[in-house]
Amino acid sequence: MTIAITGYAWRTPLGNTIDGAIRRLLAGERALQRNTRFPIGGYACKVAAMINDDPAPSSYQRFLRRMGLYAREAALQAYTAAAPTVAENRLGLFFGYGGLRAHWNDLMPGLAEQRSDFSSSWERGFKRFHPFWMLQNLSNNAHAIVAKELHARGDGLTFGGANAGAQALVGAIRSLKAGACDVACVAAYDTLLEPETLVEMAARGVVATDVEAPAAYSLEASGFVPGEAAAALVLERAENAAGQMLARIEARDTADGSADAPSVTTLESLLLGFTQPEDVIDGAARCDRAFDQRELAVLGSYLPGAALISTLGAMGQVGAAASLLQAIALTELLRRGVLSPVAALTKECASAVRPILKAEPTTARSAIGLSVGPPGLAGAVRLQLP
Amino acid sequence: MRRVYVQGIGAVTPLGPTWRASVVPLAEGRSAIREVTHFDVERFPCRVAAAIETDTGDEDRRLPLAVAAAEEAWQEAGRPHGRLGVFLGAESGRARLSTILALCQAAGGAKTFDHGRFGKEARSLASRINAAVVSPAAVASVLAQRFGAxxxxxxxxxACASGLAAIAEGTRALRAGDCEVALCGGVGADVDPLMLAGFGLMGALSTRGASCPFDVRRDGFVVGEGAALVVLSVEQQGTAVQVSGEARTLDAYHLTAPDPNGEGACGAMAGALKMAGRDRVDYVQAHGTSTALNDEVEAQAIRRVLANTLDGTQVSSVKGALGHWIAGAGAIGFVCAVEAIRSGTLLPTAGLAEVDPRCALPHVLGHSIHKKIDAALVNAFAFGGSNCSVVVERCA
Structure with missing residues (x-):
């Protein structure tokens, strides 16, 4: 059974419209800027791939934090774009989120006067947390609110982790194939631009620290740009999509317990039987020389000579949102018949695949996107034009 | 449709380090709910919990619970072969409170966050900010490594439907051929000050300090913790129990309150029964949280869905004994249902003494009942209006 994409929307560091962000992707732009989300002076990592517009004002700001609001916007916009005809109890909703974030401004009033043994912790601060504090941090709060707004009463899940977008796609496709829903709205959101996350990643040396950061897949690659994004897709069984099919989609997820990116063996296992000879590759773009080389070796073993692009090299590492960004970008690029360059990459690295250095036309009709994240998580999507 | 069989079950509960060790006190109607003593709960809205008081020595309390439960299930399943998938209900982990406090102090320790200080002073704490602790996916990833997925x-x-929804997803993945063996279940390790404070401020916890699902005195849930894992397979290999139906629905109603008409709950139960080709079951392991509205809505929904077959059904909720495991809740309910079919042991709802007339059902009261059970229904309903129901039944 074939599953079709019939609509999508995103909020990305390269822009919030499909056309605008694709134009910048094709121009080889990289969403790399000084982090202005908060005063960054004391941090080792001073750069970010940020969504520069605030979420639209919403009555749900009491319950959703910034990324949840972006996810809500993207889901509603994607659903409007697809405009499916579906009964409420046949509309499924599948979300992916990266995980709990500290939201320090909420926590600090409750922690400031605590003792080290947390004796009398209620009186010393916990009673000052907002009554909605738990709801604001609920894993499925965006899922629940979007369900209410779309009147989605069918199947539904929220997945967690750095590859949760891929998991959500897998879950939605499984649901459609099993006949558990007729239309699935899939959304994913994540941010790595959190104070403690930036400190931890900088200490491990996995993030770029300044705006001169080398490109993904360059021999000088020395860390990725931490980013944030939200995206949403609407999926239907192909026989129901009729003329609205934008692309066919498949997805996979896996994990292997590694502390950071998964092993080569895991990537091989993930991609086994997934690729087709003419596929374009959208790489994971970890900007880690050793990992990048291992990744390219695996990809090259399945797809020798394939064109390599990098949505995440341009938009930053965006955790749970990665697979959805790749699915949208690849669909757009294949439909437009043009491949975007690996942003800021100026010369080919020695590998069995062919990095794109400048936007070029293509007749390719299919592509895969690979993404990875800690701890040992991987996701893959495959897009094919109808 | 491919059949899916239950090859092994395992659990770590506040009443025992294994499911085998836990089932005896559960059958006796014992409760694990106690005054919290491992941290100061003075003036907390709820001062009791069903805790597992182990100092794991690392930051992630979920992991040892899930691994132990998975080992028990895996052993019972006879270390099955075949392409393995892992489907785990889990929320994000949390660093130790001492780490959170240290980070707060690195940010100035005042009521506002000083980024200028934090960026520098938190560097010395970087090794304690472990991404593997915070990621919801950390436990599943480790299980994948350990069991060779x-x-x-x-x-x-x-939220509260995670564990059962994970079992439903594993079942669906097996049917789809995505894997041949599935390690599924859920884990919750939420007896900590932040969770008790957060749920308490929401007004969700029992201020009386009692978990008594469906009782007239119920006034909120009690947080519990533990892990329940099962091994499912497309191979029968002599097992007695199969998963014959699963369904999930969304209320699309409210962030915390269930749809008072119970449409979503009814839809999940009816969907799972329809998939199983059944209009009746012998036993229902209810979600039964001990909250006023949820229990009433669930009881109404059970009566509506099972209708005139209800008289032949027994209903209980394990949360009376073990508290509410949040992400692990539905998974331990599933294990109770499998136990009912395997051994005929229908666990009682601990704490239920005076049934609320609005929650009238054929409850299992006091201590366990023993009878032959051919089919059981398991419910899990979450904050946010996510509902999941699963039917398990005796293999023909």
Whole structure:
């Protein structure tokens, strides 16, 4: 059974419209800027791939934090774009989120006067947390609110982790194939631009620290740009999509317990039987020389000579949102018949695949996107034009 | 449709380090709910919990619970072969409070966060900010490594329905051929000050300090913790129990309150029964949280869905004994249902003494009942209106 994409929307560091962000992707732009989300002076990592517009004002700001609001916007916009005809109890909703974030401004009033043994912790601060504090941090709060707004009463899940977008796609496709829903709205959101996350990643040396950061897949690659994004897709069984099919989609997820990116063996296992000879590759773009080389070796073993692009090299590492960004970008690029360059990459690295250095036309009709994240998580999507 | 069989079950509960060790006190109607003593709960809205007081020595309390439960299930399943998938209900982990406090102090320790200080002073704490602790997917990822998963590895973070929804997803993945063996279940390790404070401020916890699902005196849930894992397979291999139906629905109603008409709950139960080709079951392991509205809505929904077959059904909720495991809750309910079919032991609802007339059902009261059970229904309903029901039944 074939599953079709019939609509999508995103909020990305390269822009919030499909056309605008694709134009910048094709121009080889990289969403790399000084982090202005908060005063960054004391941090080792001073750069970010940020969504520069605030979420639209919403009555749900009491319950959703910034990324949840972006996810809500993207889901509603994607659903409007697809405009499916579906009964409420046949509309499924599948979300992916990266995980709990500290939201320090909420926590600090409750922690400031605590003792080290947390004796009398209620009186010393916990009673000052907002009554909605738990709801604001609920894993499925965006899922629940979007369900209410779309009147989605069918199947539904929220997945967690750095590859949760891929998991959500897998879950939605499984649901459609099993006949558990007729239309699935899939959304994913994540941010790595959190104070403690930036400190931890900088200490491990996995993030770029300044705006001169080398490109993904360059021999000088020395860390990725931490980013944030939200995206949403609407999926239907192909026989129901009729003329609205934008692309066919498949997805996979896996994990292997590694502390950071998964092993080569895991990537091989993930991609086994997934690729087709003419596929374009959208790489994971970890900007880690050793990992990048291992990744390219695996990809090259399945797809020798394939064109390599990098949505995440341009938009930053965006955790749970990665697979959805790749699915949208690849669909757009294949439909437009043009491949975007690996942003800021100026010369080919020695590998069995062919990095794109400048936007070029293509007749390719299919592509895969690979993404990875800690701890040992991987996701893959495959897009094919109808 | 491919059949899916239950090959092994395992659990770590506040009443025992294994499911085998836990089932005896559960059958006796014992409760694990106690005054919290491992941290100061003075003036907390709820000062009791069903805790597992182990100092794991590391930051992630979920992991040892899930691994132990998985080992028990895996052993019972006879270490099955085949492409393995992992489907785990889990919420995000949390660093130790001492780490959180240290980070707060690195940010100035005042009521506002000083980024200028934090960026510098938190560097010395970087080794304690472990991404593997915070990620919801950390436990599933470790289980995948430990048990050699080569198939999908998925973490469902669906609040109180996570564990059962994960079992439903594993079942669906087996039917789809995405894997041949699935390690599924859920884990909750939420007896900590932040969770008790957060749920308490929401007004969700029992201020009386009692978990008594469906009782007239119920006034909120009690947080519990533990892990329940099961091994499912497409191979029967002599097992007695199969998963014959699963369904999930969304209320699309409210962030915390269930749809008072119970449409979503009814839809999940009816969907699971329809898939199983049944209009009746012998036993229902209810979600039964001990909250005023949820129990009433669930009881109404059970009466509506099972209708005139209800008289032949027994209903209980394990949360009376073990508290509410949040992400692990539905998974331990599933294990109770499998136990009912395997051994005929229908666990009682601990704490239920005076049934609320609005929650009238054929409850199992006091201590366990023993009878032959051919089919059981398991419910899990979450904050946010996510509902999941699963039917398990005796293999023909």
């Amino acid at each position: 080569k198939g999908p590895v998925e973490t469902i973070s669906l």
